Amino acid sequence: MFGISAIADDLDEGDETYSLSLLLDETYIADPNSTTIEDNMTSPTVSITPENVSVTEGETFSWNISLSQSAPEGGLALSLPITFNNDPAPGDVEYNIDGSSNIADFEFVVEEGVSESFNITIAEGETEAVLVSQAISDDVAEGEEVFTTVIAEGDGYLVDSENSEVTTTIEDTSFGDNAVSIENFSFEIPALPSPEESPGNFFLSVTESPTQDSVPGWKAYNPNGLLTGIPLTPGAVNFTDAGISNVSNFYSEDAPDGKNAGYSFILDEVGSGVVGLSQTLDEQLTANTRYTLQVDVGNPAPNPFVRADLSGFPGYRVELVAGGEVLAQDNNSLSIAEGVFETSTVTFTAPEMHSSLGEELEIRLVNIAETSGLEVDNNVKLVDFDNVRLFAETIEPTLPTISVVAEPTEVEEGSQLLWNFELTEPVGEGGLTVALDLVEDTDPLPGDITYFVDDSENVTDFELIINEESGLIEQALVTLAEGATEATLVNDIIADNATEGEESVSFALSESDEYGIDSEVNAASFTILDTSTDLNTSTSTSISFELNDLLVPAREAVVDVTFDLNYVSGIEDSEFLSVGEIADSIENYLADNSADGDFLEVITEDLAEFLVTDAGLGIGDVADSITVELDIEPNFDIPLPFSVTSTVEIAEI
Incomplete structure (x- = not known):
């Protein structure tokens, strides 16, 4: 019989199993057996987890270090090399600041201007430690910094393979949150020797x-x-x-x-x-x-x-x-x-x-x-x-400034009218709808123009807004094509063979949050010339004409006007009146009448007297009489159509 003693060597080497085998011999029978030597020296397993994985400059972050058993006498020394750093120069972090706990010793290792590793000693008897650090706010534009550190294998401890690495990201605040990530932005990866140290490898x-x-x-x-x-x-x-x-x-x-x-x-x-x-x-x-x-x-x-x-x-x-x-x-x-x-x-x-x-x-x-x-x-x-x-x-989008102009400014019935738009910026995605308010029209009823016809350019849609109660035009909506800086809306002026006289029209750009308006060129203004009847002169003993669809703002009414004039006997051709001037006077009087709320009967009588005595037309010198008839269309205040006639006998004035 012989004995074997296990030596207490103070080495952490785990349990050891060995076997002894007897060689076969004719003189005995071998009984196989084995013995296990139990190792009573155990090492702590170390893990590391981050408190914050991403911080901005000026903020703190923490690394929590855990041990499976207490740190031995004299503490437990750990090595944590930096395995990746896109900005390896030191100076971005202050390590081991107030708030750190159970750290007996700390060293930040820098070699030749490059951050290399951390040496951390966990205090004796402790199982938890916290390393608190602060990202330095340096007002230097350097982009995002990312670095990774791991627990290296070492004497006296084991490494938790699942919790052995932390990656920390530091966001640059020198330009707010606007910095764009650039890999290796200062070309520090990898570190290189100087020309003096290695002339062929720098x-x-x-x-x-x-x-x-x-x-x-x-x-x-x-x-x-x-x-x-x-x-x-x-x-x-x-x-x-x-x-x-x-x-x-x-x-x-x-x-x-x-x-x-x-x-x-x-x-x-x-x-x-x-x-x-x-x-x-x-x-x-x-x-x-x-x-x-x-x-x-x-x-x-x-x-x-x-x-x-x-x-x-x-x-x-x-x-x-x-x-x-x-x-x-x-x-x-x-x-x-x-x-x-x-x-x-x-x-x-x-x-x-x-x-x-x-x-x-x-x-x-x-x-x-x-x-x-x-x-x-x-x-x-x-x-x-x-x-x-x-x-x-x-940044806030740059709004286009829009200008619009009509071409030509005087257009005959049967011709085409162009609205030309210009923009200082291209139209954005989905197009841009531009509103134009009708600010002047001596005949605001629809029917004189066909809008948005063939050959329009960079216009995708058009809508004429008409008041439901009055039936009058209020606004035009023109949608300009995506990407356009110029556009043309082509319109046909309708030749209706109705005696109407000239029609003055102006559509002005309306204010919007989606575009600005040119301070000088901001309205499509034009005059439609009536080609149905020559209203310039008269060569008979009387005058008779009609004006259709005139607006009377005082009663928000639309009327047709019939005008008749009888000359005195024996009048010379040179004394005939200009029918166009009479028509213009009628249109202007009705459009500018300020007697808000007057009955249309009163307005008709006042119009007739105005033409004879105050219009400066000379009617009282050459006419026996005039008759003015207003045919009124119904609206929200006028339930049925009706007519009003006023006759002025010149000799009685």
Whole structure:
């Protein structure tokens, strides 16, 4: 018989099972058996969960750390590396602030300007700890920042595989809530060594090649096919490329954000074409939105650790694009000194109607290699870009201002009349209905014009609004086509062979919340010339004519007027009166009569006396008598049609 003792080694290694097997022999029978050594050393399992996964600058967020058993004597040290950070430069968060609990020690590890990890010690005897941190409000436009940290495996603890990672998003508030997310906006991913540290590896190409990978978020813009990619020989400069680089020693100060910047590097001759970087965003072009694109553009100075002639600046272009269409651009407007970054700003306001609405936005950062005055025509033409920001602000729609004019202003019966509209902005989606109030019409009953006939342009609908009680025209509604900035409504003037005299008409644009009105050109005003009868002269011993459908505002009535005049005997032809002037006087008197509420009998008598004594027509000098008859149509106040006649005997006056 022999014995085996299990050694207490203070190592956390779990239960251990072993077996002893006797070799077979003719002298005995083997009885198999096994023994389990139980491990009495157990380690806590650690998990981490966030209190807030998304915060804005100025707000706090918490990480809750849980242990399955109490932290050992001296505390439990954890390592939490940062596995992803789209803005790895420190300075965006203040960690371990007031409110943190059971954190015995904390270290934020930064190496060469890049946030690397967290070292956190949980206080002895504790099973819960909270790390409270605050996103710093820095008033620096930098876009959304996202970073991920995980619990690394380590001595003295196990990791809960389902709760080992937290991702925190910090929303930029420097431009309110208007910042658009741009991946790798300051080109800090991945971190790169400086030219001094590694002259052949301080840059990273966006093109595929045997020696380099792609840059997160960005791709090459190569419309002229100039890209060659980087050379296989480290340190050589015989290539055309675009990517990111550590710009240490190229500028008097570091890059505007972090250590890296995007670059476009051209060896071809001036005017050969352009090369740059581009990124297509998840954001789509939206109507009534003002976009502001800002990019820091750099003119690098010679670097003692890089063998390249950087004399002269080749020029740049920053473009905001949607659906392949350049919406707005800054084409080398800045004068940038050597060794300096300057901020380029591009703005574009998307109107109600645009061909690229709904298309994804794209940013292009371009080396144009066109600027004259380069000291050496075949030198290296290098432009740097950094800290790319895009902001989208919803604005109130820009309302179109509308003008309207009638053409011609005098139109004969049987001819066509045009209403010409002009707008300062295109008509929005679904069209625009424009209201025009009838502000003047000596014959406001319908029947003189056929509206909206063939050859109308950019007009989709028309409606004439007629008062149900009076039967008079009140308004016209004209619907203009989507996208139109000009429109023409074509109308036919009806030749009715009815003696009516001239008709003056004016439709004025009506106020609306959907459009503005031109202060000067805002009414379709015109005169319809009657072609049924020549009313200019009379060559007989009497005059007789009719005027149809005249409005009497004093009683809101519509009347037909019959006028008869008998000349005195022996009158000379030269003394005949102008029938047109008499007709105009009748129309004007009835339209302007201010005797509101007078009986129509009184109005008729007053009209007859006015024509003889006050109209200045000379009727009293050449006429024996006149008769004025009004045939009144029924309305809401006049139940039945009736006639009123007034005769004036001149000799009796």
